[in-house]
Amino acid sequence: MGVRPRAAMIGVMPATGVSHVSRLPGVAPRSSGSEPPLRRYIDRGVLGGVCAGLAEHLGVDVRLVRLLATVLVLLGGLGIAVYAIAVAVIPVDPDSAAAGRRPGARRDAVLIVIALAIASIAGRASGLRVADSIVWPLVLGACGLALVWRPLVGPVEQPGFGRRLSPRRLLRRARQVDGPRLAIGALLVSFAAAGVLHAAGVLENLGKAIGAVAIVATIVSLLFVPWLVRLARSLSTERSARIREQERAELAAHLHDSVLQTLALIQQRSDDPREVAGLARRQERELRHWLLGRPGRSGEETVAGALERAAAEVEELHRVPIEVVTVGDGPLEPELEAVVQAAREAMTNAAKFADAARVDLYAEVEPDRVEVFVRDRGVGFDPRAIPADRRGVRDSIIARMERHHGRAEVHSSPGAGTEVALVMGRGGPS
């Protein structure tokens, strides 16, 4: 019995304020928001499913979204630019992609585009227009960008272990873009740029050259945005995969160093039950510490931690199980070390002389004092008649506690076991 696998639990082990448990780093359960992610639904949509996706994401009626989109389109065509970018950037919902477009969707789309075109021309005729020199290049540019970006902004690939995302692979991915699409897109963007440059030239004569350079630079960098986004996303995915792999390797290393070694030892010593029990017990203790995330030998030492370590050492030396129960905890201040040492001595005595099957240690760490009880159900003795050669009780327990302004009491009687009670004030001598 003893050790049982709990690896499956690690991910859900919560952190509590009470010093018993802390979450293992980096394996927090993933939390998810309640609203659906922004996706396009081509099976429900009319053109690219953008409005359907937006409606789903925001939790509003799809008709409202469509109305707003139509108004935006009619307002000098700005809506076209927005829509084109949205088609390019928002990924298609996988289920929706599998479902495919509605039958007749293509015809509907053509009809709607024609209707929108007529409506906007009618709108322009009646004077409903916004600065043409800005909007039309914008629309043109947006459509161009959409064409270029479209195949690049997709779901992020899951990089497999050891499959690094090298510049060469990025390049290969870039080459997957088909030429005509890229060419048309670039052409549209160039037209747009020319339009903007023209407008800028009319408006601004002085900073013409500077403006032109800035605009061209902007446009070129815009063209590369998807590559950059993609690169960043891939890198972060890869990094988290690497962290997971590291954690797994650490877990494997730990199990190998501790559990597997102990199991091998147990097989070797299978003829010595006492030794086997001791080995199993020690391994159980170590594994539990590790699972529950108590600070080990490194880091700040606490009273409970020090007591548990002392108990483990005594247990290993004398092969008697020691049950440690602690309530509360606090940093191991220098004067409290005396308590730990006295408790250690009491445990040693119990393990060596009491002939008990088990020793119990109970410690209560309160803000103003620390109390430790070491109890066994062993042979017991008469405290008034401690043999002269057993100076441990008098010197190492009682005298030590008194030197540090604490108190120790030994209750024992032959046949009824022994209990050593240690009390020490905290925050200055009591």
Added chain:
Amino acid sequence: MSGRCTVVIVDDHRLFRSGVRAELGDAVDVVGDAGSVAEALEVIREQRPDVVLLDVHMPDGGGVEVISRAVAERLGTRFLALSVSDAAEDVIAVIRGGARGYVTKSISGGELAEAITRVAGGDAVFSPRLAGFVLDAFAEAPDARDERPAEDPELDQLTPREREVLRHIARGYMYKEVAQQLGISVKTVEAHVSAVLRKLQLSSRHELSRWAVQRRLVSLD
């Protein structure tokens, strides 16, 4: 209850089940065992044992799942949790689920048989470790920042006497010894422990509900 009490052992490790069977010997009547939640419910339905010895950690939801389904079916059996796990919230969760006690797997056969009999009789069984957890959870004001005033003082706090009894149990005293130390009867000790168990199960004290929420036992409302 007449004669020896009947027991079903539920643990997903077969080796451990046979070990417990051997340890218990003739002290109780082991009428069946099970290695999974579904198996456990089947055996409990069939045998209607006095006590089910229940492992805290099992696949498919563990001991808590067995208890909650058995309670829903009104199978009228009592549960004693048995585990190597020392995470406070695991133990508190199974107690709040309805187990009448918790002992660690390092317990000796004799002590385990005694604990089973106690649970069968309707009493509560606290191991030193569980007593420690409870004292921790019911500490006066461990965290002044988020400690709300006790909503139900009767349920949310331990009386000084209950605290004293728990401290003795945590120190490794058996009920009989606690009674001797405090100059009260064993019956009174049992009454105190049962009262603590009731508080443990019903109190909405912050620490307890937090632990329960972390184990997804209760939903936040």
